[in-house]
Structure formats: C-alpha cells, structure tokens
Amino acid sequence: KAGVTQTPRYLIKTRGQQVTLSCSPISGHRSVSWYQQTPGQGLQFLFEYFSETQRNKGNFPGRFSGRQFSNSRSEMNVSTLELGDSALYLCASSLDGPTSGNTIYFGEGSWLTVV
Amino acid sequence: KNEVEQSPQNLTAQEGEFITINCSYSVGISALHWLQQHPGGGIVSLFMLSSGKKKHGRLIATINIQEKHSSLHITASHPRDSAVYICAVRGSQGNLIFGKGTKLSVKP
Numbered sequence: 722k723a724g725v726t727q728t729p730r731y732l733i734k735t736r737g738q739q740v741t742l743s744c745s746p747i748s749g750h751r752s753v754s755w756y757q758q759t760p761g762q763g764l765q766f767l768f769e770y771f772s773e774t775q776r777n778k779g780n781f782p783g784r785f786s787g788r789q790f791s792n793s794r795s796e797m798n799v800s801t802l803e804l805g806d807s808a809l810y811l812c813a814s815s816l817d818g819p820t821s822g823n824t825i826y827f828g829e830g831s832w833l834t835v836v
Numbered sequence: 837k838n839e840v841e842q843s844p845q846n847l848t849a850q851e852g853e854f855i856t857i858n859c860s861y862s863v864g865i866s867a868l869h870w871l872q873q874h875p876g877g878g879i880v881s882l883f884m885l886s887s888g889k890k891k892h893g894r895l896i897a898t899i900n901i902q903e904k905h906s907s908l909h910i911t912a913s914h915p916r917d918s919a920v921y922i923c924a925v926r927g928s929q930g931n932l933i934f935g936k937g938t939k940l941s942v943k944p
Contacts (some may be wrong), residue, residue, distance in 0.1 A: 754932075758877075764922060764934035777930040809877050825869070827879040 723747065725814050725828035733834045740830045744791050746814030752776075753795040754825070755787060758809040767810075770795055771817070774788040802835045809833075839863050842923050842935035849942050855910040857875040859923030862904065869932070870897050870908050878923075882908070896942045913942045 726745040729743055737784050746753050746828045754769040754777075766779040770789035787797040793814075817825040840861045849855050859868070870882040883890050883897040885906065890897050894913075899906040910917055925933040 756932075763936045764924070766931045766933070769930070779931055811877070812880065813879075822940040824884065825881045827871075827881070832877070 744812030
C-alpha cells in the first residue's frame with residue numbers, strides 16, 4: 722500500500738511570496754498532521770486535520786494555514802514568506818490522529834528554502 | 837527549559853554495544869512516541885507508549901509516568917541503526933511536543 726506522499730519535495734521561494742504544500746495520506750487514514758523542522762527549533766507541530774476539520778493547532782502565526790479535502794488529502798499554505806520559514810515540512814497520517822493509539826506514518830517531507 | 841529533554845544529544849557507539857537514549861518531560865502527557873529519522877528527512881514511528889515497556893526486535897522502550905521519564909534501548913547495535921532518535925509527548929491539548937533529538941552513530 723502506498724505511503725504518505727508529499728509534493729513538491731524541494732522548492733525555493735522568495736521572501737513575500739506564498740507557498741502551498743500537498744500531502745496525500747495512506748489510503749483509509751482520516752487524520753493528517755503537519756510539522757515544521759528546522760535546525761534551531763527542531764520539530765514543531767503545526768496543525769492536525771481530521772475529516773476536513775482542524776482538530777488541533779500549534780503555536781504558529783496566522784500566515785500558516787491548512788485544509789483537508791473530502792478524500793483526506795491535505796494542503797498547507799504559508800503566506801508572506803519569511804527567511805525563517807525555510808525548513809523541512811513534514812506531513813503524517815494515521816487512522817485517527819497522533820493523539821490516538823494509532824501509529825503515525827510520516828511522508829518524506831517538503832524542503833522549503835526562502836531566499 | 838524545554839518541555840521535552842533528551843540525552844545525550846550525540847552518541848557514538850561501536851557495533852554490538854548496548855545503547856540507551858533518555859527522554860524526560862515536564863508536562864502532563866497521555867502518551868509518548870519514539871521516532872527515528874534517517875539522513876534525508878524520512879521519519880519512522882518506532883513506539884507509542886502510555887505505560888510500561890514495549891519491545892520490537894532489538895529495540896526496547898520503557899516509560900515511568902510517575903518520574904516523567906522514558907528510555908529507548910538498542911541491543912547489539914549495528915551501523916544501520918545510525919540515525920536521529922526523537923522523543924515526542926502527546927500534551928494535554930492533543931498536540932505533539934518534540935525533543936531536540938539524539939544523533940546516534942554506530943561504527944563498524
């Protein structure tokens with residue numbers, strides 16, 4: 722069965738632009754969560770979606786947003802990019818979310834560089 | 837102070853050695869995850885614990901809820917175990933809080 726797929730894998734954007742990242746979860750998984758990883762801060766939770774509803778949100782500014790579609794695919798958007806947004810963005814899926822007892826499956830991530 | 841602290845930050849071992857990575861946390865939790873990240877970014881979930889001990893192959897994870905402490909042990913370590921090991925706790929608001937990770941290098 723196919724794993725969690727994230728696109729694009731690598732991208733370079735300019736300060737002030739916006740970016741949209743996509744995540745296709747494992748078939749049958751209804752929860753998608755997003756994480757940011759930087760060398761300085763490590764891994765940080767962005768938000769979690771379940772059945773098209775945002776269920777949890779981390780401590781990030783409103784420039785970071787997301788949504789989930791009826792087929793469980795999810796997108797996250799970062800507007801007005803800043804240099805500090807350069808990071809690896811990871812998506813994970815599970816049957817019922819990272820807060821449940823189900824295993825979390827991570828994608829390979831999207832490497833975003835803001836110049 | 838970080839809510840989730842891991843030690844050591846870096847660890848070098850010889851093949852075959854027994855390895856222990858520690859995780860301490862200061863918040864109330866309902867579960868703790870151990871994750872493995874290889875160079876290039878991919879993350880694999882190794883264990884999810886809410887009490888006691890779990891074993892999978894050469895990996896053993898334990899948690900002491902009263903002491904707010906968990907350990908990940910690797911028996912008979914191998915160079916392919918070289919990776920960053922990350923502890924994450926599920927906080928009261930449902931989000932995951934991550935440690936900074938332990939970079940393990942196993943030399944042949």
